[in-house]
Amino acid sequence: MKAEESNKAEEQPETAAEAAAAEEEAAAAQPETTYKSLLLSAHGGYDKVKLQVKKGSPVPKAGEVLVRVKACGLNFADLMARQGVYDRLPSLPVSLGMECAGIVEELGEGVTDRQVGDKVMVLNRFGLWQELVTIQTNHTFLMPDGMSFEEGAAFLVNYITAYMILFHFGNLRPNQSVLIHMAAGGVGTAAVQLCKTVDNITIFGTASASKHENLKENGVLHPIDYRSNDYVEEVRKVSPKGVDIVMDPLGGTDTCKAFNLLKPMGTLVIYGAANLLTGQKKNIMALAKSWWNQFSVTAMQLISANKSVCGFHLGHLDEELELITSVVSTLLDLYKQGKIKPKIDTMFSFEQVGDAMRQMQEKKNVGKVILIPDMPKEEAEKDATEEAKKDAKSEGKKDAKEETKKDAKGEAKKDAKKDAKKDAKEDAKKDAKEDAKKDAKKEEN
Amino acid sequence: MKAEESNKAEEQPETAAEAAAAEEEAAAAQPETTYKSLLLSAHGGYDKVKLQVKKGSPVPKAGEVLVRVKACGLNFADLMARQGVYDRLPSLPVSLGMECAGIVEELGEGVTDRQVGDKVMVLNRFGLWQELVTIQTNHTFLMPDGMSFEEGAAFLVNYITAYMILFHFGNLRPNQSVLIHMAAGGVGTAAVQLCKTVDNITIFGTASASKHENLKENGVLHPIDYRSNDYVEEVRKVSPKGVDIVMDPLGGTDTCKAFNLLKPMGTLVIYGAANLLTGQKKNIMALAKSWWNQFSVTAMQLISANKSVCGFHLGHLDEELELITSVVSTLLDLYKQGKIKPKIDTMFSFEQVGDAMRQMQEKKNVGKVILIPDMPKEEAEKDATEEAKKDAKSEGKKDAKEETKKDAKGEAKKDAKKDAKKDAKEDAKKDAKEDAKKDAKKEEN
Numbered sequence: 001m002k003a004e005e006s007n008k009a010e011e012q013p014e015t016a017a018e019a020a021a022a023e024e025e026a027a028a029a030q031p032e033t034t035y036k037s038l039l040l041s042a043h044g045g046y047d048k049v050k051l052q053v054k055k056g057s058p059v060p061k062a063g064e065v066l067v068r069v070k071a072c073g074l075n076f077a078d079l080m081a082r083q084g085v086y087d088r089l090p091s092l093p094v095s096l097g098m099e100c101a102g103i104v105e106e107l108g109e110g111v112t113d114r115q116v117g118d119k120v121m122v123l124n125r126f127g128l129w130q131e132l133v134t135i136q137t138n139h140t141f142l143m144p145d146g147m148s149f150e151e152g153a154a155f156l157v158n159y160i161t162a163y164m165i166l167f168h169f170g171n172l173r174p175n176q177s178v179l180i181h182m183a184a185g186g187v188g189t190a191a192v193q194l195c196k197t198v199d200n201i202t203i204f205g206t207a208s209a210s211k212h213e214n215l216k217e218n219g220v221l222h223p224i225d226y227r228s229n230d231y232v233e234e235v236r237k238v239s240p241k242g243v244d245i246v247m248d249p250l251g252g253t254d255t256c257k258a259f260n261l262l263k264p265m266g267t268l269v270i271y272g273a274a275n276l277l278t279g280q281k282k283n284i285m286a287l288a289k290s291w292w293n294q295f296s297v298t299a300m301q302l303i304s305a306n307k308s309v310c311g312f313h314l315g316h317l318d319e320e321l322e323l324i325t326s327v328v329s330t331l332l333d334l335y336k337q338g339k340i341k342p343k344i345d346t347m348f349s350f351e352q353v354g355d356a357m358r359q360m361q362e363k364k365n366v367g368k369v370i371l372i373p374d375m376p377k378e379e380a381e382k383d384a385t386e387e388a389k390k391d392a393k394s395e396g397k398k399d400a401k402e403e404t405k406k407d408a409k410g411e412a413k414k415d416a417k418k419d420a421k422k423d424a425k426e427d428a429k430k431d432a433k434e435d436a437k438k439d440a441k442k443e444e445n
Numbered sequence: 446m447k448a449e450e451s452n453k454a455e456e457q458p459e460t461a462a463e464a465a466a467a468e469e470e471a472a473a474a475q476p477e478t479t480y481k482s483l484l485l486s487a488h489g490g491y492d493k494v495k496l497q498v499k500k501g502s503p504v505p506k507a508g509e510v511l512v513r514v515k516a517c518g519l520n521f522a523d524l525m526a527r528q529g530v531y532d533r534l535p536s537l538p539v540s541l542g543m544e545c546a547g548i549v550e551e552l553g554e555g556v557t558d559r560q561v562g563d564k565v566m567v568l569n570r571f572g573l574w575q576e577l578v579t580i581q582t583n584h585t586f587l588m589p590d591g592m593s594f595e596e597g598a599a600f601l602v603n604y605i606t607a608y609m610i611l612f613h614f615g616n617l618r619p620n621q622s623v624l625i626h627m628a629a630g631g632v633g634t635a636a637v638q639l640c641k642t643v644d645n646i647t648i649f650g651t652a653s654a655s656k657h658e659n660l661k662e663n664g665v666l667h668p669i670d671y672r673s674n675d676y677v678e679e680v681r682k683v684s685p686k687g688v689d690i691v692m693d694p695l696g697g698t699d700t701c702k703a704f705n706l707l708k709p710m711g712t713l714v715i716y717g718a719a720n721l722l723t724g725q726k727k728n729i730m731a732l733a734k735s736w737w738n739q740f741s742v743t744a745m746q747l748i749s750a751n752k753s754v755c756g757f758h759l760g761h762l763d764e765e766l767e768l769i770t771s772v773v774s775t776l777l778d779l780y781k782q783g784k785i786k787p788k789i790d791t792m793f794s795f796e797q798v799g800d801a802m803r804q805m806q807e808k809k810n811v812g813k814v815i816l817i818p819d820m821p822k823e824e825a826e827k828d829a830t831e832e833a834k835k836d837a838k839s840e841g842k843k844d845a846k847e848e849t850k851k852d853a854k855g856e857a858k859k860d861a862k863k864d865a866k867k868d869a870k871e872d873a874k875k876d877a878k879e880d881a882k883k884d885a886k887k888e889e890n
Contacts, residue, residue: 087749168710169753171616255744263614264765267753270744295744299715300701302756304532308614308712309754311747320709 001214011097030393033057035131036350037354039093046354049096060108060134067122069102069142070149071347072129075157075186076249076272079361081126083258085276088125089302097129098315101143101152111137119143123154123160125318138321141328144336154186154342154368160324162190162312165247165269169310176244177202179261182253182274183220184211184405185360191247192218193340204235204243209418214366218343232257242266249432251275255295267308270295308391343367350361350374362440458532458865467642478502480576481795481818483540488529491799494541504813505553505579512567512585514547515594516792519805519814520602520631521694521717522760526571527802532723533570533760542574542816543760546588546593546597551706556582566597568605570763574795578816598785598806599631599813604762604776604815606759608636610692610714612682616753622647624680624706627719628665629656629812636692637663638785649680650689663788677702687711687882696720700740709751716757788812795819 035054060066076256080086104118106165114120120140122128128135143152164170178195182188183205195201196219205220212223224234246258251273258268297309310358317324334340345365350354350373360369482497505511523541525531549563559565565585567573573580588597611617623640627633628650638644641664650665657668667681680688689711691703696718703713742754762769779785791809793801795818805814 088469162711166680168616169712172611251744264762265609268756269615270748273744297754299696299718299740299756302754303715303717303758304756304761305756306757306761309742309747310712310752311744311749312751313748316749316751317709323710430803 007282033160037095037131038083038097038129038350038353038371039275043082043092043094045368046357048082049353049357050087051353052411059110059136060106062109063111063113063136064108064134065104065109065114065119065120065137065140066106066136067100067102067133068105069122069128069131069133069373071101071153072097072371072373073099073153073157073186074356074360074371075399076100076360077313078129079357080273080276081426082357085273086315088318090126091093091249095127095130097127099153099156100128100147101155102133104140105132113137114140114142119149119152120146122380123156125315125323128220129371130352130417131350136206138325138438139327141332143331143354147293147335150347151345151372154344154372155331155335156328157314158186158190158342158368159194159340160193161187161271161312162328163310163327163331164314165271165310166191166194169269169308169312170245170247170267172198172245174201176198177204177239177263178247179204179206179243179258180247181217181226181250182363183207183215183223184366185363187247187249187271187367188366189218189343194334195219197334197339201205202239202243204231204238206231208363235261235422244302247271249274251295258388259295259297259307262305262307264306265308267310269310269312272313277359293364302391309403314349321407344370347372446558454556459547464764464863482540482576483574483795483798484544485527485541486538488527488537491527491802493527493801494798496795498827503577503579505556507550508556508560508581509550509579510556510565510582510585511551511553511555511577511579512545512547512565512890514545514567514573514576514578516543516546516598516815517818518544518598518600518602518631521719522542523574524806525718525721526801530754531595531760533763534572539806540572540575541784542572543570543641543709544568544601545578546594546600547578549585550577553579559585564592564594564597566601568601568769571572574816576795583691583770586770586777586869589777592780595789595792595815595817596787598815599789600776600780601773602759603635603813604639604785606632606716606770607639607692608776609759610716610755610757610774611636611639611690614714614753614757615690615712615839616693617639617643617646617690619644619646622684623690623692624649624651624676624703624873626651626667626671626695627808628660628663628668629811630808632692632694632716634663634788634812635785637665639779640664642779642784647684649676649689650682651676656811677706680706685720692716694719694738704740704742704752704754707750707752710753712753712755713756713808714757732792743857769812783871790814792817 032055034055035057036055037054038049039052042048042100048246058066068227075098077086078099081089081096086209099122101119101121104114104116104120107114107116114137121143122133122135122140124139125136127133140155146154166178170178172178176193178201180188180191180203183192188205188207192203192205192215202222203220204222204224205215206224206226207215208231209225215223222234222238224231242261242263244263246261246268248255248258248268249272250272251270252274252275255270257270262268302309331340334424339417344364345367346356346359347370348359350371353371356369356371359365416430475547477500478503479500480502481496482495484497485494487493503511520543522531522543522630526541538673545565546564548564549561552559552561564587566588567578567580567585569580569584572578586601592600595831611623615623617623617640623646625633625638625648628637629652633650633652635659636647637650640648647667649666649667649669651661651669651671651774652660653672654670657670667679667683669676672819676772689708691706691711691713693700693713693715694717696715697720700713700715700718707713721853749756788811790812791801791804792815793804795816800818801814801816802812807827876889
């Protein structure tokens with residue numbers, strides 16, 4: 001249940017002579033073992049998550065493995081944790097991070113279900129934004145062939161969340177309709193893909209207008225610009241009775257709107273309070289507003305409307321590993337069948353963690369924001385060689401290079417598109433302002 | 446959407462000469478056409494539902510059929526309606542009754558999906574406790590071969606309710622656990638049978654001790670006597686984490702207990718407030734108590750516990766006929782496969798409606814309480830002959846007779862068992878009291 005925080009090599013003496021010898025040998029090859037860790041030192045703004053270089057290497061305990069982390073996923077819970085509004089965190093300082101992907105480098109005592117060299121995805125309540133982590137094996141999931149580390153780091157939290165909301169609580173069935181807020185975000189993208197695995201689902205997705213093209217490509221038949229339109233009205237234009245499922249990561253008044261927008265027998269799943277995140281720091285006004293607007297429902301309201309209200313938070317399911325494991329198994333089958341595929345928005349180095357958080361908090365992302373502990377060229381070469389050993393056919397190296405090229409191209413294209421759209425928008429705004437001014441003058445006359 | 450209340454033959458002039466002629470002919474054969482109707486004249490006790498004999502015969506409008514009712518089902522909503530705590534009723538006087546089964550006797554204009562002689566089950570918000578009803582065809586469902594009218598009158602409300610609670614809101618899956626309150630009642634019996642259609646469901650069922658043998662026969666592994674035991678404790682003994690689904694027809698504090706008894710990802714479905722029905726008349730104290738104890742839940746409580754709360758009321762789904770029809774179709778398949786079968790507790794004549802309501806309100810029933818409009822011997826013969834015509838092999842008559850015999854035998858046996866148990870219980874009580882007295886005396890000394 002816990003990720004290794006401290007420098008075990010310094011604190012704990014080795015118990016076996018062999019281990020000590022191996023350690024020495026490793027030390028000889030790599031003169032000084034260090035690893036990067038992103039630590040939350042105090043609650044507050046983006047600058048409160050700091051890069052620290054730790055010495056030595058953590059040692060996996062019985063039942064644990066040591067994982068060299070290649071990519072980490074960013075989640076809303078990390079942002080809430082930074083601001084001090086996430087209650088599932090130990091006392092500070094603490095390393096953040098609920099998910100990562102990497103390679104098993106060492107096995108703790110009694111570990112038989114994982115091998116050195118295994119590529120794994122890791123899920124934990126915190127502590128995974130580090131270059132090296134020790135973790136119990138039942139928090140690790142083997143990555144399928146062809147999955148990149150970035151995809152691996154974008155898989156667990158978003159797809160488990162979307163799956164359990166849609167299929168466990170929502171009980172999504174053919175011919176139903178779903179409203180997905182923040183449909184271009186990590187969970188949103190996963191939810192849209194999962195909806196597409198069921199026949200004839202009408203998907204409404206909210207996102208700012210600049211992301212609509214992307215939403216349509218992903219399968220959102222009705223993208224809604226929540227900034228310029230009332231999304232309730234937009235949904236009712238298409239589906240007068242409302243929708244069968246609303247996925248609500250917003251909280252506050254949007255939750256009330258969602259409840260009213262449900263069809264009879266409809267289900268509202270509240271899984272966040274993104275409306276709280278209005279600034280870098282904990283916003284007392286937003287908190288107070290949210291408190292007053294906090295959604296509450298009575299038995300009578302539910303009965304007379306035939307409705308269902310659910311709350312979901314993966315961070316509170318950490319004792320339900322059996323359930324989680326069965327969901328991951330289903331999701332990996334869908335991945336192998338090509339039915340779902342994580343969408344990466346941007347990759348940031350550990351050093352750029354502030355920019356990464358801003359990207360997500362300001363809702364600029366389309367897909368997942370990823371943190372990469374370290375990716376100099378030599379390292380990439382080395383990783384590729386190690387992977388090649390395991391894969392025998394050295395496919396890994398080629399894939400990694402191609403993917404990097406592809407990502408770079410994709411990024412460039414996307415940026416160009418974004419810039420073009422932004423320009424167009426600004427032009428439109430200017431025109432609108434001028435028109436408004438003219439109208440105002442006319443009215444004065 | 447509406448059942449025919451008034452005497453159409455008297456109030457509305459016939460529009461076609463043929464119809465008038467047919468009417469006359471019918472009148473000649475049956476010197477005076479009358480039909481029985483159970484009317485709620487005012488809110489209050491059992492005596493407020495009165496038998497009235499209406500003259501003439503209601504005439505089906507376009508899209509409607511005239512049904513000769515052979516059996517009616519009794520539901521909690523009828524009891525609530527009598528007491529004035531059911532808001533889905535038009536102004537008084539009104540004929541009660543949400544379900545019945547009978548034979549189509551006449552078709553309204555444009556009806557092509559039903560034929561004279563069809564045996565049908567009927568669902569409506571009210572108005573079905575009458576010997577003759579006119580009803581839109583989409584409120585009627587063809588009875589499968591071999592289903593008796595009593596079964597037909599016990600099928601729709603209970604099985605639709607149990608099915609939608611367990612499979613739409615509850616999303617019941619193999620290896621889960623369910624707590625069913627009032628497990629020996631109409632919905633409870635249906636729910637137990639439906640749970641048995643899924644692999645390895647752990648069923649907890651509450652009922653008074655005298656009904657436990659019956660619950661076990663039906664498939665309830667863990668019957669709980671809620672009068673002498675704390676059901677929460679009893680469930681936790683077997684399932685320390687709680688259960689996946691609680692079906693709650695009780696309301697008040699039991700709803701809070703149910704919420705706490707849910708596992709993570711568990712679902713509570715509230716579908717009644719039987720706790721309100723503490724006496725014959727509307728109980729102001731019970732209402733007040735229920736008001737103060739009214740269950741209410743916030744978004745934060747749901748999220749931090751990963752739970753779902755739903756409200757269900759079939760009476761509020763009367764505009765969702767397409768959905769209902771698809772559920773009935775699934776249920777009829779299960780019936781034909783022998784997986785579900787309505788359990789009849791007792792049959793009462795229309796004249797005994799007060800006793801019928803008392804049987805249910807005092808929770809004496811095991812299975813469904815049925816009202817029979819009229820069943821003198823001659824009538825039974827006639828019905829059987831008419832059915833024989835349609836069935837060609839005259840199986841109907843034999844079945845009807847055999848079923849009647851079987852029911853009578855079953856009733857007699859059950860009564861004998863009940864009496865024996867009651868005696869045993871009273872003896873046990875006496876013994877216990879005497880022991881207690883002795884103990885008390887000893888302590889005094």
